[in-house]
Amino acid sequence: MKILYCDEIKTIVRGLDLLPLIKKGFVAYSEGRSVVPPVGELSFKDPPGDVHIKYGYITGDEYYVIKIASGFWNNEQLGISNGQGMMLLFKQQTGQCEAILLDDAYLTDVRTAVAGAICAELFANEVNCIGVLGTGLQARMQVQYLKNITSCHKVLVWGRNRKKMEIYQKDMARLGFQVDLSSAPKEVAKECNLIITTTASTVPLLSSINIQPGTHITAMGSDTLTKQELEVDILSMADLVVADSIAQCKERGEIFHGLTSGSITKDEIVELGSILNGSQAGRSSPDQITVADLTGVAVQDIQIAAAVHKAYKEKNK
Amino acid sequence: MKILYCDEIKTIVRGLDLLPLIKKGFVAYSEGRSVVPPVGELSFKDPPGDVHIKYGYITGDEYYVIKIASGFWNNEQLGISNGQGMMLLFKQQTGQCEAILLDDAYLTDVRTAVAGAICAELFANEVNCIGVLGTGLQARMQVQYLKNITSCHKVLVWGRNRKKMEIYQKDMARLGFQVDLSSAPKEVAKECNLIITTTASTVPLLSSINIQPGTHITAMGSDTLTKQELEVDILSMADLVVADSIAQCKERGEIFHGLTSGSITKDEIVELGSILNGSQAGRSSPDQITVADLTGVAVQDIQIAAAVHKAYKEKNK
Numbered sequence: 001m002k003i004l005y006c007d008e009i010k011t012i013v014r015g016l017d018l019l020p021l022i023k024k025g026f027v028a029y030s031e032g033r034s035v036v037p038p039v040g041e042l043s044f045k046d047p048p049g050d051v052h053i054k055y056g057y058i059t060g061d062e063y064y065v066i067k068i069a070s071g072f073w074n075n076e077q078l079g080i081s082n083g084q085g086m087m088l089l090f091k092q093q094t095g096q097c098e099a100i101l102l103d104d105a106y107l108t109d110v111r112t113a114v115a116g117a118i119c120a121e122l123f124a125n126e127v128n129c130i131g132v133l134g135t136g137l138q139a140r141m142q143v144q145y146l147k148n149i150t151s152c153h154k155v156l157v158w159g160r161n162r163k164k165m166e167i168y169q170k171d172m173a174r175l176g177f178q179v180d181l182s183s184a185p186k187e188v189a190k191e192c193n194l195i196i197t198t199t200a201s202t203v204p205l206l207s208s209i210n211i212q213p214g215t216h217i218t219a220m221g222s223d224t225l226t227k228q229e230l231e232v233d234i235l236s237m238a239d240l241v242v243a244d245s246i247a248q249c250k251e252r253g254e255i256f257h258g259l260t261s262g263s264i265t266k267d268e269i270v271e272l273g274s275i276l277n278g279s280q281a282g283r284s285s286p287d288q289i290t291v292a293d294l295t296g297v298a299v300q301d302i303q304i305a306a307a308v309h310k311a312y313k314e315k316n317k
Numbered sequence: 318m319k320i321l322y323c324d325e326i327k328t329i330v331r332g333l334d335l336l337p338l339i340k341k342g343f344v345a346y347s348e349g350r351s352v353v354p355p356v357g358e359l360s361f362k363d364p365p366g367d368v369h370i371k372y373g374y375i376t377g378d379e380y381y382v383i384k385i386a387s388g389f390w391n392n393e394q395l396g397i398s399n400g401q402g403m404m405l406l407f408k409q410q411t412g413q414c415e416a417i418l419l420d421d422a423y424l425t426d427v428r429t430a431v432a433g434a435i436c437a438e439l440f441a442n443e444v445n446c447i448g449v450l451g452t453g454l455q456a457r458m459q460v461q462y463l464k465n466i467t468s469c470h471k472v473l474v475w476g477r478n479r480k481k482m483e484i485y486q487k488d489m490a491r492l493g494f495q496v497d498l499s500s501a502p503k504e505v506a507k508e509c510n511l512i513i514t515t516t517a518s519t520v521p522l523l524s525s526i527n528i529q530p531g532t533h534i535t536a537m538g539s540d541t542l543t544k545q546e547l548e549v550d551i552l553s554m555a556d557l558v559v560a561d562s563i564a565q566c567k568e569r570g571e572i573f574h575g576l577t578s579g580s581i582t583k584d585e586i587v588e589l590g591s592i593l594n595g596s597q598a599g600r601s602s603p604d605q606i607t608v609a610d611l612t613g614v615a616v617q618d619i620q621i622a623a624a625v626h627k628a629y630k631e632k633n634k
Contacts, residue, residue: 001419003320040357042372042381049412053370053383055359064359066370068383068405070412084412086405088385095366095387095401100417102318 002099004312009103012311013110013304019121019148021307022114023276025058025299029245030273034058036298039248047074050224056298063089063098063309067301069108073200083108083137087305099309107308111300113141115244115272116196116218119292120149122275123242123283124194124216127152130177131192133185133205133229135159135168138198138220144175156191158182159199186210197221197229208233213287220294222253230254230291232263239288244272245297253295319416321629326420329628330427330621336438336465338624339431340593342375342616346562347590351375353615356565364391367541371615380406380415380626384618386425390517400425400454404622416626424625428617430458432561432589433513433535436609437466439592440559440600441511441533444469447494448509450502450522450546452476452485455515455537461492473508475499476516503527514538514546525550530604537611539570547571547608549580556605561589562614570612 004012028034040053049072057064069085076082083105089098101107116138120127127150132139135157143155155177159165162181169179182188188195189210199205199221211217211234221229235241235258246269249255258264272292274280283290321329345351357370366389374381386402393399400422406415418424433455437444444467449456452474460472472494476482479498486496499505505512506527516522516538528534528551538546552558552575563586566572575581589609591597600607 035359037357037359040354040370040372042352042354042374044374044381044409047410049409051372051381051407051412053357053372055357055368055370057359057361064361064368066385068407070407072410072412075411078411080411080413084407084414086414088403090368090385090387090401092361092366093364093389094392094395094397095368095389096397097401097403097419102414 001097002312004099004101004308006102006104006106008312009101009106009308012308012315016307016311018110018114018304018307019118021303022111022300023118025303026244026273026297027277028058028273029297029299030271031277034299047072049073054296054298054301056302057092058299058302061302061306062092063306064092065089065298065302065305067108067298067305069105081105087301089305089309101305101308107304108296108301109137109141111304112138112220112294112296113145115294115300116142116220117145117149119218119242119272119294120146120194120216123240123290123292124150125214125286127194129154129156129192131188131195132157132198133188133195134198134221135161135164136198139168140172142196142198142218142220143172143177153177155179156182156188158185158188189215199229200227201229202226203228204231205229206234207231208237211237211289213289216290218292218294219254223295224252225256228254228257232258232261235291236263237289238291240283240290241269242272242275242290242292243269244294246271248295248297249293254291254293318414319629321416321418321625323419323421323423325629326418326423326625329625329632333624333628335427335431335621335624336435338620339428339617340435342620343561343590343614344594345375345590346614346616347588348594351616364389366390371613371618373615373619374409375616375619378619378623379409380623381409382406382615382619382622384425384615384622386422398422404618406622406626418622418625424621425613425618426454426458428621429455429537429611429613430462432611432617433459433537434462434466435589436535436559436611437463437511437533440557440607440609441467442531442603444511446471446473446509448505448512449474449515450505450512451515451538452478452481453515456485457489459513459515459535459537460489460494470494472496473499473505475502475505506532516546517544518546519543520545521548522546523551524548525554528554528606530606533607535609535611536571540612541569542573545571545574549575549578552608553580554606555608557600557607558586559589559592559607559609560586561611563588565612565614566610571608571610
């Protein structure tokens with residue numbers, strides 16, 4: 001059994017072409033070729049924290065994967081990363097553990113950013129300006145992973161905290177992005193035709209009246225019952241509402257709020273893998289408004305963990 | 318973060334007094350001082366295998382624990398242990414991983430045997446002969462862990478495979494037990510007033526007509542929907558039916574079959590921790606027939622993992 005540490009994992013990830021792999025995962029999921037039980041959850045009150053256990057396998061693969069990822073929101077004050085976690089690979093033939101990837105939640109961040117890039121590639125028009133809500137890690141990684149998708153390096157960011165916006169601006173400038181700061185989410189909506197929402201907000205930040213025709217929104221901040229970044233009227237207005245997992249989006253995220261409020265029906269939701277395999281249509285005209293709701297599916301973890309492990313084995317043959 | 322391997326874990330366990338620790342875990346569970354979500358499960362068809370993810374924490378403790386344990390029934394043919402697994406300790410304050418116990422499911426075996434010993438101590442009369450159904454690992458460990466509970470070293474064993482019974486007899490003789498072989502489960506019931514059932518049977522092996530007054534049965538083989546070792550009439554006849562976790566036994570194990578068949582009602586089931594803390598009565602007369610149904614609760618994993626880790630830290634201060 002191999003234990004891979006974070007530095008090694010980061011080096012390996014740099015050499016991987018992840019988009020096709022994660023796409024394959026979504027397709028396997030939507031075609032019913034994967035087993036992905038409901039997410040395991042553990043909550044803590046003092047200090048506040050959430051643990052998510054995502055696990056499953058693609059039928060016929062070599063491994064099954066268990067991913068443990070947590071967010072403890074007070075860690076920042078202690079100088080420790082809020083996100084913690086690891087991915088474990090076990091042989092489907094015997095249950096033996098093959099590798100432990102001590103990634104400190106890094107692979108979750110990457111596969112989430114890759115899913116965002118897949119959505120931007122599929123659904124966004126030619127990007128005039130990348131709109132970002134939030135100034136955290138995903139606000140950075142989602143934009144970085146767009147580098148191969150769009151040549152647009154203009155970003156308009158909004159965050160609750162001015163100082164954090166300024167740090168974001170500086171950090172992203174170093175990565176080649178020209179970032180302007182925004183005073184309100186609706187300003188982002190007016191200026192940008194690709195919007196990525198990455199906050200942990202429990203109050204909607206964007207409303208349908210602000211969204212321009214032709215906009216694509218990838219909402220990835222909300223992954224629980226209580227979090228919500230979009231007014232449900234955005235979902236009812238949208239020409240296309242995409243879920244990474246319909247089963248999961250019924251239980252959490254933006255679509256959960258849309259369904260419980262009656263703003264959309266289950267039949268209006270299309271699964272990402274079904275668009276990727278061509279069985280369902282994506283954006284059909286430049287004027288359409290499209291929304292992708294990403295809650296994070298274990299197939300993404302399975303694919304990235306297997307890819308890192310495979311590359312490690314090849315490197316150390 | 319520390320990684321402990323199996324040999325080291327076994328050495329540490331030899332020095333631990335586990336009964337009081339596991340009792341405390343059951344009491345915390347029954348008193349609602351623990352958070353134990355439903356068991357995560359993953360099934361494989363070819364080759365057949367089950368993975369159980371048990372996780373949770375005791376409020377106010379230092380760690381939360383995730384346990385991964387699998388059974389792949391064809392492993393034996395490959396010379397690999399059917400049981401595989403590990404326990405992971407994470408800080409409740411930050412979510413950081415503190416230790417990985419690569420125990421190959423050994424700690425699950427121990428905490429299961431300890432739960433059996435707790436039940437024997439609480440519910441069995443003076444033991445005339447220890448009856449065992451099954452010849453596998455738990456058939457051995459359950460008996461070994463009775464060494465401090467009863468001075469009786471007489472065992473009557475039944476298993477489907479004669480050869481395995483003979484190996485069991487030899488192995489247990491080396492550990493100081495005088496083992497006789499039985500040709501049928503009902504013979505075990507007639508001769509023994511403490512019976513431990515440890516098989517993966519999906520067909521009931523014991524019926525009420527065979528059980529003698531004063532018998533205690535610990536049923537620990539059935540931990541899924543399909544497995545069953547006791548006819549439900551044993552539960553309706555019993556004076557006391559104990560569950561390690563009522564919530565869990567409603568979903569799996571012997572009590573699940575008793576409830577779905579209507580042989581017993583929920584009100585007739587007493588939780589182990591409620592007897593241990595004195596809030597509910599255990600056996601009240603020598604003639605009573607008592608049954609304990611053990612499906613394995615995450616508090617046992619939490620307690621044993623924390624104890625092993627604490628002992629390791631003290632040893633390596």
